[in-house]
Amino acid sequence: MKIEIKDLHFTYPTGVEALRGISLMVETGEQVAIVGQNGAGKTTLVKHLNGLLQPSRGQVLIGDWDTTKHSVAKLASRVGYVFQNPDEQLFSRNVGAEVAFGPKNLGFEDERIRELVNDALALTQLLDKTETNPYDLSATWRKMVAFASILSMDTDILILDEPTTGQDAVNVARIAHVLVELRKRGKTVITITHDIDFCAENFERVIAMSQGKILLDGKANDVLGQDEILASTYVDPPQLTRLAKRLGLKNTVRNQEEFLNALKK
Amino acid sequence: MAIVNLQNVTYKYPLTDVPVLQNINLQVEEGEFVAVIGPNGAGKSTLCYTLAGFIPHFFKGELTGTVEVAGIESHNSVLSEWVLNVGLAFQNPFNQISGAKYTVFEELAFGLENIGIPREEMMRRVEDAMKLTGISDLAERSPYSLSGGQQQRVALTSILVMQPRVLVLDEPTSQMDPIGTREVFGVIHNMAERGMTVILVEHKVEWIAQFADRVIALKDGEILLDGPPSEVLTSSLLPSNGFGISRYTSVARKAKEMGIWNGERLPVTLDEAVNGFRSAVPKEEISGARTK
Amino acid sequence: MTHERLSYYLKRDSFLHQLNPLTKIILALSIILISFISPAYWTSLALWLLVIVPLSFLGKVWREFFISATRLILPAAGFIFIMQALFQPVGENVIFRFWFLDVTQESLFFAFRISTRIAVMISAFTLLLMTTHPSELMSDLSRRGLPGQFAYVVISSLQIIPQMQAKAQTIISAQRSRGMDTQSSFLRRVSGILPLVAPLVFGSLVEVEERAIAIEARGFTSTRPKTFLREIQDTSFDRALRRALVACVILILILRIWLS
Numbered sequence: 105m106k107i108e109i110k111d112l113h114f115t116y117p118t119g120v121e122a123l124r125g126i127s128l129m130v131e132t133g134e135q136v137a138i139v140g141q142n143g144a145g146k147t148t149l150v151k152h153l154n155g156l157l158q159p160s161r162g163q164v165l166i167g168d169w170d171t172t173k174h175s176v177a178k179l180a181s182r183v184g185y186v187f188q189n190p191d192e193q194l195f196s197r198n199v200g201a202e203v204a205f206g207p208k209n210l211g212f213e214d215e216r217i218r219e220l221v222n223d224a225l226a227l228t229q230l231l232d233k234t235e236t237n238p239y240d241l242s243a244t245w246r247k248m249v250a251f252a253s254i255l256s257m258d259t260d261i262l263i264l265d266e267p268t269t270g271q272d273a274v275n276v277a278r279i280a281h282v283l284v285e286l287r288k289r290g291k292t293v294i295t296i297t298h299d300i301d302f303c304a305e306n307f308e309r310v311i312a313m314s315q316g317k318i319l320l321d322g323k324a325n326d327v328l329g330q331d332e333i334l335a336s337t338y339v340d341p342p343q344l345t346r347l348a349k350r351l352g353l354k355n356t357v358r359n360q361e362e363f364l365n366a367l368k369k
Numbered sequence: 370m371a372i373v374n375l376q377n378v379t380y381k382y383p384l385t386d387v388p389v390l391q392n393i394n395l396q397v398e399e400g401e402f403v404a405v406i407g408p409n410g411a412g413k414s415t416l417c418y419t420l421a422g423f424i425p426h427f428f429k430g431e432l433t434g435t436v437e438v439a440g441i442e443s444h445n446s447v448l449s450e451w452v453l454n455v456g457l458a459f460q461n462p463f464n465q466i467s468g469a470k471y472t473v474f475e476e477l478a479f480g481l482e483n484i485g486i487p488r489e490e491m492m493r494r495v496e497d498a499m500k501l502t503g504i505s506d507l508a509e510r511s512p513y514s515l516s517g518g519q520q521q522r523v524a525l526t527s528i529l530v531m532q533p534r535v536l537v538l539d540e541p542t543s544q545m546d547p548i549g550t551r552e553v554f555g556v557i558h559n560m561a562e563r564g565m566t567v568i569l570v571e572h573k574v575e576w577i578a579q580f581a582d583r584v585i586a587l588k589d590g591e592i593l594l595d596g597p598p599s600e601v602l603t604s605s606l607l608p609s610n611g612f613g614i615s616r617y618t619s620v621a622r623k624a625k626e627m628g629i630w631n632g633e634r635l636p637v638t639l640d641e642a643v644n645g646f647r648s649a650v651p652k653e654e655i656s657g658a659r660t661k
Numbered sequence: 662m663t664h665e666r667l668s669y670y671l672k673r674d675s676f677l678h679q680l681n682p683l684t685k686i687i688l689a690l691s692i693i694l695i696s697f698i699s700p701a702y703w704t705s706l707a708l709w710l711l712v713i714v715p716l717s718f719l720g721k722v723w724r725e726f727f728i729s730a731t732r733l734i735l736p737a738a739g740f741i742f743i744m745q746a747l748f749q750p751v752g753e754n755v756i757f758r759f760w761f762l763d764v765t766q767e768s769l770f771f772a773f774r775i776s777t778r779i780a781v782m783i784s785a786f787t788l789l790l791m792t793t794h795p796s797e798l799m800s801d802l803s804r805r806g807l808p809g810q811f812a813y814v815v816i817s818s819l820q821i822i823p824q825m826q827a828k829a830q831t832i833i834s835a836q837r838s839r840g841m842d843t844q845s846s847f848l849r850r851v852s853g854i855l856p857l858v859a860p861l862v863f864g865s866l867v868e869v870e871e872r873a874i875a876i877e878a879r880g881f882t883s884t885r886p887k888t889f890l891r892e893i894q895d896t897s898f899d900r901a902l903r904r905a906l907v908a909c910v911i912l913i914l915i916l917r918i919w920l921s
Contacts (some may be wrong), residue, residue: 480879
């Protein structure tokens with residue numbers, strides 16, 4: 105499902121102009137990372153994708169739906185949004201019920217709900233915790249439960265807000281694994297992240313935002329190599345990109361494979 | 370004599386069977402900067418609470434062994450006296466704001482009011498601490514109006530005004546954006562430079578490698594490794610035990626297997642990686658002007 | 662999260678601002694007590710016009726006071742007046758009839774008395790909060806022996822309300838994003854309470870524990886004698902005024918008992 109954003113402006117009631125003319129197309133199945141300092145407008149932007157915020161000017165289209173013409177609950181069938189803090193949404197007695205909440209709201213058949221819940225729990229490696237109360241889990245696992253509770257809604261588009269915050273290396277690898285699976289299934293993923301190495305290793309397209317505008321938008325290698333422009337929104341290039349640059353490699357690299365390939369030649 | 374001295378420390382939270390800390394032996398010298406790394410659930414926060422006296426004085430449960438700071442054993446102290454020796458700051462800056470004060474200046478004075486520091490000294494200490502952490506310009510702002518990085522520096526400063534001898538920091542940058550991280554590390558580095566004993570739990574290995582004197586790797590409540598950063602952070606035990614490591618280390622390890630790493634020891638920082646890889650770069654891969 | 666202003670306090674330099682916080686509390690309580698004790702039905706209105714309004718000028722906060730009077734105090738008093746006039750089953754002299762409800766002369770008097778009392782009460786507290794910095798209020802009360810824990814709970818709950826509101830908003834957004842319909846039928850709304858309330862409660866429990874640790878780390882339970890950053894003056898005028906106010910209340914109380 106395609107996302108189309110046309111000249112989007114948004115001003116908060118306080119008068120803060122958070123978005124100042126964003127135009128953007130995301131094709132079906134693309135995985136996009138959005139980077140930039142706090143206050144650049146990243147969260148404000150993605151909150152427009154499921155109608156939590158309505159444009160002050162401009163238009164947001166999710167497939168053929170204009171977000172101003174459909175409720176958030178309706179848009180939830182197309183766009184799943186994983187919030188940053190799992191504690192601001194978990195409420196069920198056990199993980200299984202928590203993950204079933206979304207698909208139930210979408211009115212799916214019982215059989216389908218069971219399948220979707222099972223699939224989401226398997227993807228996030230939570231199957232052995234189905235009967236556990238989410239609040240008996242550690243904060244890192246609660247974050248996985250929140251992720252699973254959106255995956256189970258089987259939306260064509262997924263938004264992740266800072267998925268790796270507070271996660272250790274093992275859980276970050278788990279999240280990366282889910283992203284690979286989502287790519288295979290042709291799901292569109294938009295991730296906000298400060299973790300630039302995670303961004304470099306898992307996303308083909310990167311958007312850098314600053315002061316309510318898009319600063320850079322393109323292939324990960326092209327964007328992450330622009331260290332001077334990135335510095336203006338306080339983003340340091342990934343570790344291996346910096347290393348390659350210091351070594352004077354002519355092409356921008358962003359992961360281990362690209363780096364070692366350049367050295368092997 | 371070590372300022373921090375943990376001997377055979379084992380701790381179980383109430384209603385649990387498995388100890389979160391198991392037989393921890395740890396001595397930290399005055400002025401040392403010790404970083405603690407470990408996967409989630411390794412017992413890092415529990416170690417912080419134990420050092421800061423919240424175990425056994427705030428969390429119940431079963432603590433055995435001895436915890437000694439500045440020659441006093443924590444069993445024989447009370448929390449409100451113990452915190453004068455050991456300061457604690459943690460992840461979420463928002464929850465560290467007292468909520469009882471309307472300006473940053475008042476917020477910083479809160480602890481000093483509690484322990485009865487005379488007013489003149491209180492004001493002097495707050496002003497000095499604010500200078501040290503670079504937040505003097507925030508003095509009259511509401512703590513709630515600040516950015517995450519600013520709030521976290523306020524939280525650190527509110528501990529520093531108490532002038533503890535040991536600073537225990539539990540992932541103070543995990544919820545920060547890159548600017549916030551830089552600001553907070555700036556403060557921590559500054560404290561360590563001034564000779565304060567710092568025990569820092571942190572995931573960001575590149576920062577640890579730059580600042581810490583010593584790294585402790587904690588796994589399942591036990592100390593797996595304890596030594597200088599260059600040794601611990603490059604140990605092959607880390608990746609196999611679920612620890613996060615620097616991309617420089619992992620790429621060099623792979624390169625070593627392929628025979629294209631010429632460094633003596635695996636790198637942790639950018640500079641070390643640059644030095645080790647320099648001779649391995651094929652000429653045709655180098656762009657015209659070599660950037661520094 | 663950018664609330665610079667978390668209290669009703671307005672920074673001014675006025676006679677009222679300079680009074681000791683305890684004096685102002687006693688002033689507010691005296692006004693309220695008199696309005697409740699006094700037998701005359703016009704007392705509250707008189708107090709409002711002749712004491713509270715002049716005080717708002719004296720405190721240099723009359724502009725803000727009138728704004729809150731029109732937005733909060735008058736609507737609240739008006740609402741109470743209408744409810745009391747309609748539902749108070751007293752009196753014989755029916756003035757008019759609304760559906761099945763009788764509005765009598767007595768119920769009107771009663772409604773007038775209650776609503777003006779409420780107006781006086783809200784107004785007195787509004788003025789107190791507008792002219793007294795909450796930190797000063799709590800410092801002064803702690804110095805006078807109010808337990809530190811109590812003062813902390815009061816003042817931190819004042820500050821926590823805007824934070825709770827923001828949190829509730831995020832929770833609503835998160836659950837709507839999971840397809841929860843918050844704008845539908847009553848039945849679905851009732852079943853929709855748990856997903857909204859449970860995260861708020863649990864989140865608060867986590868926060869309370871962390872905050873408790875944070876303030877303990879700053880010696881909150883220290884048994885050493887406390888000191889205070891704020892110096893608060895308590896003049897002989899303050900003390901005299903407090904005695905006069907207490908005397909005034911006692912006088913009116915005696916008057917009331919004697920008259921009845």
